[in-house]
Amino acid sequence: MVRLSLLALAMLSQPALTEDLPKPISCYQDGTNAKDIEAYMSCFTADAEMIDVSRTFVGQDAIRAWALREVISNGETFRHRKILEQEPGCAKTEVNWPAGSFTTHFGWDEDGKISCMSLQ
Numbered sequence: 320m321v322r323l324s325l326l327a328l329a330m331l332s333q334p335a336l337t338e339d340l341p342k343p344i345s346c347y348q349d350g351t352n353a354k355d356i357e358a359y360m361s362c363f364t365a366d367a368e369m370i371d372v373s374r375t376f377v378g379q380d381a382i383r384a385w386a387l388r389e390v391i392s393n394g395e396t397f398r399h400r401k402i403l404e405q406e407p408g409c410a411k412t413e414v415n416w417p418a419g420s421f422t423t424h425f426g427w428d429e430d431g432k433i434s435c436m437s438l439q
């Protein structure tokens with residue numbers, strides 16, 4: 320029983336596999352890690368809202384400019400860690416970046432495109 324509990328804890332501490340993630344989160348992770356701005360932007364709705372701590376970027380043009388400056392250049396270091404809470408169309412997750420772990424909220428539409436995202 321103890322061995323099984325330790326195994327379960329070890330599995331929980333591992334990064335989530337792409338196939339385990341909701342489509343929008345998987346898209347975000349794949350586009351980011353590939354350092355591919357077109358793949359990254361394909362994850363978002365046209366009017367998506369991105370909140371990066373205290374800054375808000377609305378629409379694909381604003382998100383693209385922010386991502387080129389601050390995300391894509393460090394892309395290969397993005398790692399989704401675990402889903403903390405999930406409901407249809409949204410999830411609160413833990414992710415790793417070079418600066419540490421962050422809580423990220425993803426919201427998506429019925430097509431699996433990110434409509435809102437908040438990095439905290």
